[in-house]
Amino acid sequence: MTVLLVNPAGVRGNGRSYVGEQKLGDPWVYSSMPMEHLGMMSIKAYAKRRGLEVVTVNGLVAGHEGVEQTWQAMQAAVAVSGVPRLVGFSCIDTFAEVLWLARRARQCWEGVQIALGNVIATLNYERILGEYDCFDFVVVGDGEVAFTELALAVVNGAGVEGIAGLARRDEQGRIVCSPSGLVDLDELPWPAREELPTVLGDGFAASVFTTRGCPYRCTFCGTGAVSAMLGRTSYRVKSVDAVVDEIGYLVSDFDVKFLSITDDLFVSKHPGSQQRAVEFASAMIGRGIDVNFMIDIRLDSVVDLKVFKQLYRAGLRRVFVGLETGSYDQLRAYRKQILNRGQDAADTINALQQLGIDVIPGTIMFHPTVRPEELRETARLLRATKYTQPFKFMGRITPYPGTPLYQAYSAAGYLSAEWPLGQWDFVDPHAARVYADVVARIAPDENISFDEAEAFFLARLDEWENASAPQIAGTAGPDIGAAATRIDRSASKAPCLPTGHSVRTEHSSLQLVQN
Secondary structure, eight states: OOEEEEEOOOOOTTSOOHHHHHHHSOHHHHTTOBOSOHHHHHHHHHHHHTTOOOEEEEHHHHTOSSHHHHHHHHHHHHHHHOOOSEEEEEOSSOHHHHHHHHHHHHHHSTTOEEEEESHHHHHTHHHHHHHOTTOOEEEOSOOHHHHHHHHHHHHHTOOOTTOTTEEEEOTTSOEEEOOOOOOOGGGSOOOOOTTHHHHHHTTOBEEEOOEESOSOOOTTOHHHHHHHHHOGGGOEEOOHHHHHHHHHHHHHHHOOOEEEEOOSOSBOSSHHHHHHHHHHHHHHHHHTOOOEEEEEEOGGGOSOHHHHHHHHHHTEEEEEEEEEOSOHHHHHHTTOOOSOTTOOHHHHHHHHHHTTOEEEEEEOOBOTTOOHHHHHHHHHHHHHHTOOOGGGGGOBOOOOTTSHHHHHHHHHTOEEEOSSSOEEOOSSHHHHHHHHHHHHHHTTOTTOOHHHHHHHHHHHHHHHHHHHGGGOOOOSHHHHHHHHHHHHHHHTTOTTOOSOOOOSSSSSTTOOSOO
């Protein structure tokens, strides 16, 4: 073996993997979760086309319950295929695991070179290469071509200076980054599917991606931050025919019954995107492909219900909708202007439900300046979706390093820890107490119902409002939004990065779960 790609499990705070969670929990919750690492498997397929065999270890799919199991799997792969010349790691929120594994690899395998990719790596390549000598390279942006070119260079003893989308240290120890190129999605081979039988056997969903990046710039989103960093043309789509061909293959060869389309945004409010959604649905119907599927949308994606009626006819049964918050002002602070003032998000939710489409809500309950009235309104929207999972009341925003939200929280003095993930403190002590009480009540009780969790949550909000009634202050939302806007504009001028690209938690750059 000369090349190894690794994705750690990302073990949760309770010590269980997502696979372990699924086996103990409600299968419905996990049945549409896409566990394949399409980014990693796309790199593997592309490398194979170029004549290079890549071995993969995915602790997420394997259900590893600790980083030691992932290391054992890496050693087992090496025992069969030989010591690697290059190891690539994928990282979104698993930096501590990746760092541990990279250091073990460095200690164990003499001469091995180590690369890191995905959203966090792309947004923070200078810091990573400046502070962690166990990493030799960071793949910035799309991973298929850049990582394959790097691997071929390492295997053949060639130079890496001309590889687009590669950050490294030069001979003087300075961090340099070659401009990242954009991959034509229609020219990529389909991702390798060796993980899919395990994923399906564990009760998760098969998955495809049909786009990369996002045309929007929500302050908390890594995809938007990378898209801004790499240029306006970074949002790309596959042709409808190519997408439907791949879905047909999954249905015929793997007997897939449910599919998750992992795009950060499958359809936007833009007329061209609406038309593409209709063309996709028509092609699925025309070819007689019988599979149910899920997509991710924004609330303002629902421009014309006729589009979603056609998608329903084609098999759409679930949508993930980024509602985020019930506060109009806070949505503006997040630069997510999906509502007009006075518009009720519940109306759109109910309209989708009446078509027979389940709504999975993306909500952000707690942030540093949250007020009880916002939490109450967000809880109302959660109830409207009929997604009765108590853990939603514990939602807390994560400021990922490199995003505008992270920069704004840092500037405002909210961060209590800033790496590898931002951690923050509440401005109002009442909010901190409510959050602590909600977590203490809901997290340990696996049998708590949604109604019980909601009642406790709302009762704590009542107490907060009663305690702070004489001195209610306004939120800091608009100020944060202004700071985020300033940061976002400066991010577009990042050094060594041209126009073009995308990601989120799903695609390219040695990416994680969905893509």
